[in-house]
Amino acid sequence: MPDELKRKELVDIEYRPPKKDWMDVAPRFRHGTYIYPAKPKNLKYLDMPNPREWGPAEADWKLPDNWKEIVLNGMRERLDRYRSFKVFMDICVRCGACADKCHFFIGGGDPKNMPVLRAELIRSVYRGNFTKAGRILGRLNGARELTKDVIKEWFYYFYQCTECRRCSVFCPYGIDTAEITMMGRELLNLLGCNVNWVMEPVANCYRTGNHLGIQPHALMDMFGMMLDDIKDRVGIKIEPSFNRKGAEILFVTPSADYFAEPGIYTCMGYLLLLHELGLDYTWSTYASEGGNFGLFTSHEMIKRLNAKIYAEARRLGVKWILGGECGHMWRVIHQYMDTMNGPADFLEEPVSPITGTRFENAKSTKMVHIAEFTADLIKNDKLKLDPSRNDDLRVTFHDSCNPSRAMGILEEPRYIIKHVCNNFYEMPENTIREQTFCCAGGAGLGTDEMMEMRMRGGLPRANAVQYVHDRHGVNRLTCMCAIDRATLTTLMEYWVPEVKVTGVHELVGNALVMKGEKERVLTLRGDPIKETEGDEHV
């Protein structure tokens, strides 16, 4: 699919805005820049409004008759519920500091992808309907009527935002476009204007426990295949438990980790590590999804999907929860789960059974990030590691949006990576840590239908990878996010094909020296491990 897009044409970017005022420019629903609508069956399954067959490129969107009332009431309700929304509607001074911070603007040049203008799409309606000055002065005061064209524009641009929050790092008032986009999408959802790439995973997750709709027996098959591969490549037979009552720890990771490459290699890494430690833990088929596409739908939907994790922890009687590598999953777990579905008073404050470390930073939510867990193991010298097994790899690390800007887990993955491989190179400082660039496929945009926007929006990230590839021969991009592992793979194929994508715990799994393992000649991927000449590994 990316081959259809010519790279040269793609980077011929016009940053100069059009002559016409932005209120007079309508979006063009062009293939590759929007996502197909949600299928009615998914909305019906979730009891969501206005399920129907429709198309964004068509003139009639089949909105309910009282669509305007719905949107305005929805706005009023959200202004009353979210101080963030209200304050962010009022205080922007349009300084423009955010403009060239958005990856979609950098890679596409569409002025409405400047965070300030994305927010103005909603702010203009807010002024026109909720402020006196806006009502009286109208367009002079930046206010406009709410029309069906406005709804179309919202749909186009709120599904061209990955809620990555990079702009909010630079905003002098901390205005967070993710918050604006979330409100915009909630309002669109009230009209049934949503995308299938989000709603199908949501419906699946609601029913089967995971986004991909994997039913319990199929999930077992997938694990069976991974375990076979582990047996072949590592020589160890692992038998993880599922839905086991009385385990000490419940392990939850995004379903993409056990569904497809390259996520499965990361998942194999978890399996090896947790097995080697002899950890008393269980997987769950009911809570078989760490990710939460509810985050890309509405706050209510976040809660509906997230509820399963605590419910399952309670049912199984575990002491605490360990979470795998994922980005938006951790936004939900870190910033929403406890508030929405807590208090987790039926769990205990997490303590690593291996090192005895108390995870004080998780004492209320009682869920620990596996990078925190593993970094603690390495620090306490509990793992036997042979980083030379990763010597073929020249590694860089991509900070995923949510772990960096909604959590701040920056050092743990770097600490781990530096202990499991010998060649680590950072990308330029304006592209990592809190300033990291999005994969451009987050927030439910990671579908092929969106390919042009993804390749454009991914340019800043890819370009930084290109930089370390050219300079240091980097051939492996590590990340701690399931969406990244899927979307960055496509992005790299298009922009820097020499670089492959991997999770942190895949590298851990390769480097981990295990009791009873056979001589490792293959990595978890099945690539040959380079023999270091002369000396044996220790």
Place this chain on the structure above:
Amino acid sequence: MYDRGKIIAGLVVFAGLTTLPFWYNIGKARVRPDPRLDTPAIRQMKEKHCIESKRFMIEYHMQMLNGWRNAVVRDYKTTYVSTSGQYFTMSLEDTCFHCHSNEKQFCNQCHSYADVKPYCWECHVKPGEEIAHGQR
């Protein structure tokens, strides 16, 4: 979570600061500047008139004096021709203080009221003080 307490405390501070001028002066005696012109020299004048109009003197005397200083010190010009065509020697002590010999009752009245600290007195002697100290 509302944090109402903090917000209201913040607003009280804000309102207090914005209306500070109203509070700050409560109970303080209200003084008005009262520049006095009853010096011996002025009393003897038939027509009580400064070298320029009163309004001009009020608004621009500092710039005029600054001009005088520059003219005398830098260009050695010592004569000022007023708007009405009269000649005056450009000298603070000989011309201005000749009439306004009461710094405290005249200059200082407005200067302290408006909080203006002229640096005349870094070089010049105040007209009241020469008598007190008996030196010239």
Place this chain on the structure above:
Amino acid sequence: MKLLFAFISVVMLAIIPSIGIGYAGMQYVFGVVVPYVAVAVFVAGFAYRVLNWAKSPVPFRIPTTCGQEKSLPWIRQNKLDNPSGTPGVVGRMALEILFFRSLFRNTRTELRKGPMLAYGSSGWLWLAAITFHWSFLVILVRHFRLFSQPVPPFVNVLEGLDGFLQIGVPTLYITDILLLAALLYLFIRRVAIPQVRYVSLVSDYFTLFLIFGIGLTGVLMRYFYRVNVVGVKELAMGLIALRPVVPSGIGGLFFVHLFLISSLFAYFPFSKLMHMGGVFLSPTRNLANNNRMKRHINPWNYPVHVHTYAEYEDEFRDKMKAAGIPVEKE
């Protein structure tokens, strides 16, 4: 077009008092009534806006973290950019409000041939913004000399510092120049950068012109077309003692200055200038990132429909049993 409209609006605002004073003798209206109304609108309007924000809760703790979180004891936390408690939050907010920390990070992105994206630090916007805001504050505080008798020492100190160059008579205040220069830069950048011009509204230009007008009339009055300062102070002192008098012979330029200030005060609560209050309430900055340590309460946390385990097992029980997964009901 927007720019022109804003410019004309401000010019009109300057003309109104000129006509009122020059032809209609409305000194009392422009010297007493308008300022009182403006201050009342400002304080009441500001409080109303903030209380209106306060009415909406902060349902979730959503700080934007800009550094390492507090986690394991041996990993160094970035306490200012990712605070985990009140002292850190106070520090973060102080940096934000006093020094515009976030704006200081500003970068400029450039797409070069290759393609090659380059990011340079870009401090001009920050410099202009901080110069403007601090100058404005210093000027505001300096004006306290017109509202107090005797004048408190901190005002004298500030005047001394501000005028330390001792250029000209009356002494040139550095902040006067800085304020106008910063405003000029902010205006030029708003017009010259195509993207910023594209997002600019009438109100963005209007605010710039209005404050520039205030600064300009102030500078003119002080350095060029002098007015009777004693008269001005008598007016000010009368206003704050609630015994207003309008001394004669103050000069029309002063009334223009005063009217523009009054306009700014009255306009403030209805405009983007409310960012002054709003920045304190921004949930991405004023909350500690202690989410997993301390539960945040959402006052409207209503129950939702969930797919329970029992429902799940009912649907998949046979498949689960066949796959050897333990079930609740056989």
